[in-house]
Amino acid sequence: MGLFSVFRITLFSLTVAFSLIGLGLNAYFISLTEPYFYFIFSALGVATAVLTILTIPIMLVIDFIRRGAFTSMIVFELSWLFTLAILWVATAGEAVYTFNYYYPRGCVYANEPTINAYCMELQAVEAFAFLNFFIFLGYTCVLLVFSIIGSSRGNSVWTYSVKDATFFGQKSWPVQQQVPLNQYSGAPPTGYTGTPVSQPQQLGTYSTHSGTPAQSPHMQPQQYQPVYSGQPQGIPV
Numbered sequence: 001m002g003l004f005s006v007f008r009i010t011l012f013s014l015t016v017a018f019s020l021i022g023l024g025l026n027a028y029f030i031s032l033t034e035p036y037f038y039f040i041f042s043a044l045g046v047a048t049a050v051l052t053i054l055t056i057p058i059m060l061v062i063d064f065i066r067r068g069a070f071t072s073m074i075v076f077e078l079s080w081l082f083t084l085a086i087l088w089v090a091t092a093g094e095a096v097y098t099f100n101y102y103y104p105r106g107c108v109y110a111n112e113p114t115i116n117a118y119c120m121e122l123q124a125v126e127a128f129a130f131l132n133f134f135i136f137l138g139y140t141c142v143l144l145v146f147s148i149i150g151s152s153r154g155n156s157v158w159t160y161s162v163k164d165a166t167f168f169g170q171k172s173w174p175v176q177q178q179v180p181l182n183q184y185s186g187a188p189p190t191g192y193t194g195t196p197v198s199q200p201q202q203l204g205t206y207s208t209h210s211g212t213p214a215q216s217p218h219m220q221p222q223q224y225q226p227v228y229s230g231q232p233q234g235i236p237v
Helices: 003-033 040-065 074-102 113-152
Strands: none
Touching: 003 040, 003 113, 040 074, 040 113, 074 113
């Protein structure tokens, strides 16, 4: 397991822990205002926390027990984590708006501990929502940059999981074997180093024996009889 995979598991564990805290705080605000109304940040925070708590552990478990699942692909992980980041920043924005509306001067109600406690709990909702947003957004940006680097180096990383993808290694292309020149039809053979033997001429030459012509070199290719190239000898009577 690489260093980036360990970093990924650590960040996902933190987001699940922060989501549990955010779920408790938002559910508490809903319980306070449920008979009359509910705050938008509390309803959105509960829904976002539930999605995070359910999907993030499932993605990690499937990545460990099954190879090639679509939930482990980098393209799916980028899309889903960016969606969670948008939901968490929306929750944080609604919490900030509510805080500025009800507590414009901050948590300064020392004489009213209940109202002051609500103010600090609302600040906690903002803090954990922003923490999850920054974690998801930062991880998504880093993973996107790593994936672009790996893709530019010839590695197909988009359909692989983070633990199986190669981001910084250069893709090794298969080495092509060079065919020797003597295997081509147009190249002359290189194994023969001797000189060609010319065929002896038979016209106008006679053997030293009784007028019989020299034997053909095809019958005995390695034995040649001496011949004369001068005037032909007379035939004895």
